[in-house]
Amino acid sequence: MSIKPVKLIVIAGKKGRVTVKYPFQEPIITPEFRGEVEIDPAKCIGCGACVRACPPNALELLESEKEIILRYFVGRCIFCWRCVDVCPVSAIKGTKNFELATDKFTDLYTLVVHTRATCELCGTPAETVRMRRYITEKVPISEEYITTCPTCRKKQFAEKIAMRKVGISELKK
């Protein structure tokens, strides 16, 4: 019988205690740790880029006649921060928060409510008001047509072409 196994006591003594008294002490996390994400409602434009990138559908766009709501459900979140990468206006920020247990399930949801713009010709609900503003800011020329929906735009365009080809009097017939 060898006495080598007893050496483990020496190793244990050298290493000492490796656990911390969480939650009374700081948890051992690195500066790179990815936790819950935070959406800044003041910056969000409701474009839906994060929704397309989100692998587990934790971010969703809920649409109604008047509003577009960006809903973040932390219960589904896998903390990959793809939304942080893709947000065009840096409205989403990653945090180190991982203590997410709660006794109220509504705490798990974050909602960002956006007012919806409409097409000024046909009145169909379109993108959010902020999204329109953002597009006009980035592409000033879009100011000319942004207030109409793609269907109306197409119709307008076709009418203009037709007018040039056959003249307004022919069209009216």
Add this chain to the structure above:
Amino acid sequence: MPNPEAIAKYVELAEKSSGVIYIEGDTIHIIVPTSKLVDVADIVFNKYNCSFRVCAGIDERPLNGHFSLVHLFTDDKAGYYVAIKTYLSGDNPVAPSIVSAVPAADWCEMEARDLVGIEFTGRETFRLVLPPWWPSNLHPLRKDVPYNYRPEPRIESEKISYSSEYGVIPLGPYHPTLHEPEYFELYVEGERIVDVKYRGFHVHRGIEKLAESRMNYQQINFLAERICGICGFVHSTCYALAVEKAAKLDVPERAQFIRSIVLEIERIHSHLLWLGVAFHLLGYDAGFMHVWRARERVMWLAELLTGSRKTYGINLIGGVRRDISEDKKQKALEVLRELNRDFKSLIEVALDVPQVKRRLTGTGVLPREYAIKLSVEGPTARASGVNKDARRDLPYAAYKYASFKVPVYSEGDNLARALVRIDETFESISIIEQLLDKLPGGPILLSDFEIPEGKVGVQVVEAPRGGDIHYVVTGKGAPYRWRVRAPTYANIPALRIMLRDQPLADAPITIASIDPCFSCTDRVIVIRDGRVERINLLR
């Protein structure tokens, strides 16, 4: 590196069997007539000594009106992937079974039968993946079945056990220490095990269907990572590499280095986890505690480099999302040096503990011939004298820049499998040190690229448990077909050989010795039709 000799061999084979051959990168595609499939598979497996990886049934009816079946082999000596494809009728897909020539194809053929509805002639089949109540004419991986379709369950009693000659000991529904769903039925005579039946696929998640129908290319990286809780990064790397191969993307060198480094960190943590669990199973709990203490530093390192302890989430098609800075590099080297010292002293002590040594030695022996016949993977194969390791044979990511030994033992017992893992842990530490040292500069992510439709990518990545294989047919915005096989899928059938004639008390450690990952295996579907039949692998 092109190898004209090896290619000539396959060209000749394709010509002889009136097939079509084309070579793309390191993959040799051979399309053979259905009647010649068995002969070709026989030659590739038994004469050319390729290892069988998996087969995939594909519903190509929207594309060309046919079903197809692809058998994937790898020629480990020449470093080529060999994909043997055959087209089947679109109305009534029937294929000859290759099980008589390639016993390792047993499960995947039944899976293709369940999920795609391809019937096989020349063998017995039963339901492997789908649940018993699933309608038998509904095959979920066919393109006309919506991914969220839920059939009404039929209530039906299921007979699990059928043998009356021997005593039956159920082991499950959870493994005593691995905490994963599995069900073994051990048939015993006194204390000796005479036969074993495995019934798995309880946690089939249908991820292949989900990916094909609902997600886009970049999202699937994260889904793939969730196939396995321990070696998830292997799956996401494997998927990304397969798509990159199909789209012929030139991924930045630095990204490939980071992938390799993180893959090795994952291997270290996985092997340490396994060793801890094995010690626990053998009743050496002090060893378990200390190995896991050492492992905790590796988890911390993984979090430092990637942002998460597990499911790192840094892989994208075209590269990685997190860089390794000089500061992180120094910290990583420090952790690895400490781990090397710590692990060496721990293992020296642990392997000298009488119960560990005695219970591992000579139990659960898998002879070399069976290891080859069943195409087992990873440490299970290497402990039985099969010298194969995808990192060396089919180099991917940045492994060609590192020099490392592939430990091979010939005993095939539980001790050999443990020793392979211990040696590999030290090799992994050295690989990470080498790669960190050679880490090239440059970007880590391709920004602009397109993935063409209808291309095929096959990739094997050596996971801690053996080779993972991902087979991707690209489609519009998402893969047209994505076939995944985890290594445990190939290793479980070998348990029948290992457990036979063993004392009952050694069953848990022998089952654990393949480092099984049941949930990864179950990602596909396997089921039985009410009745239960014996898994007869080695007819």
